[in-house]
Amino acid sequence: MSTAHAAPDGANAELLGLIQRHVDAQREFDVATLQAVTADNYIEVSPAGEVDNRDKMLSFYDPAQRRPAPTVRVDEQTVRTFDQTAVVIAKLTYTMSADGQARSFAMRASYVAQRFDGKWKLVSAHYTGIRPPKP
Numbered sequence: 001m002s003t004a005h006a007a008p009d010g011a012n013a014e015l016l017g018l019i020q021r022h023v024d025a026q027r028e029f030d031v032a033t034l035q036a037v038t039a040d041n042y043i044e045v046s047p048a049g050e051v052d053n054r055d056k057m058l059s060f061y062d063p064a065q066r067r068p069a070p071t072v073r074v075d076e077q078t079v080r081t082f083d084q085t086a087v088v089i090a091k092l093t094y095t096m097s098a099d100g101q102a103r104s105f106a107m108r109a110s111y112v113a114q115r116f117d118g119k120w121k122l123v124s125a126h127y128t129g130i131r132p133p134k135p
Contacts, residue, residue, distance in 0.1 A: 011079070011081060011086070012079050014120055015079050015086050015088055015113055015120055016074075016077055016079065016088070018037055018113060018120050018121075018122065019074060019077070019088055019090060019109075019111055020074055021033060021037050022034070022037050022038075022111075022122060022125075023072050023074055023092065024072075025037065025061070026061060026069075027069045027070075027071075027072055028069075029061045029062070029063045029065070029066040029069075030061070030063075031058055031061055031062065031063065034057070034058055034061055035058065037121060037122055038054055038057075038121060038122045038123075039054075039114065039116065039121040039122065039123045040054065041054070041123060042054040042057065042121075042122055042123055042124065042125075043123075043124050044057055044124060044125040044126065044127070045125070045126040045127065046127060047107060047127040047128075047129060068096075070094040070095055070096035071094070071095050071096070072092055072093070072094050072095075073092070073093040073095070074090050074091070074092055075090070075091050075093070076089075076090060076091035077089070077090045077091075078090075084114060084115040085112065085113070085114050085115075086112070086113045086114075086115075086120065087110065087111070087112055087113075088110075088111040088113065089108065089109070089110050089111075090108070090109050090111070091106055091107075091108060091109075091130070092106065092107045092108075092109050092127075093105075093106045094106070094107075105129070105130075105132070106129075106130040107127050107128060107129050107130060108127075108128045108130060109125060109126070109127050109128075110125070110126045110128075111124070111125050112124040112125075
């Protein structure tokens with residue numbers, strides 16, 4: 001049985017870079033990068049609770065459907081590795097302008113990455129909205 005442990009600094013940097021590339025590619029509707037950072041068997045649970053396979057996820061980011069995207073800040077990251085598999089949990093904060101005012105919302109994202117031929121790729125992602133604090 002494999003035990004979880006904090007990833008070494010190099011693995012942390014590589015995994016966090018992978019997450020940032022994924023987030024940036026989503027924002028830019030960059031299908032080539034999304035293909036490069038996800039495994040063929042990638043699956044995700046969307047913020048709407050839908051289960052999407054890789055093809056469905058890639059079709060969502062078709063550049064022909066590109067629309068203005070909010071800025072995204074990735075922080076509060078936690079990385080755990082299990083041999084050739086890693087789990088990364090991060091907070092994604094989205095900020096956009098609407099009617100001249102900046103509006104923000106946040107989600108927790110849980111990513112599972114697996115090492116293929118020495119290179120990390122995402123095999124799943126799960127997005128959960130964070131409720132705003134009560135006034």
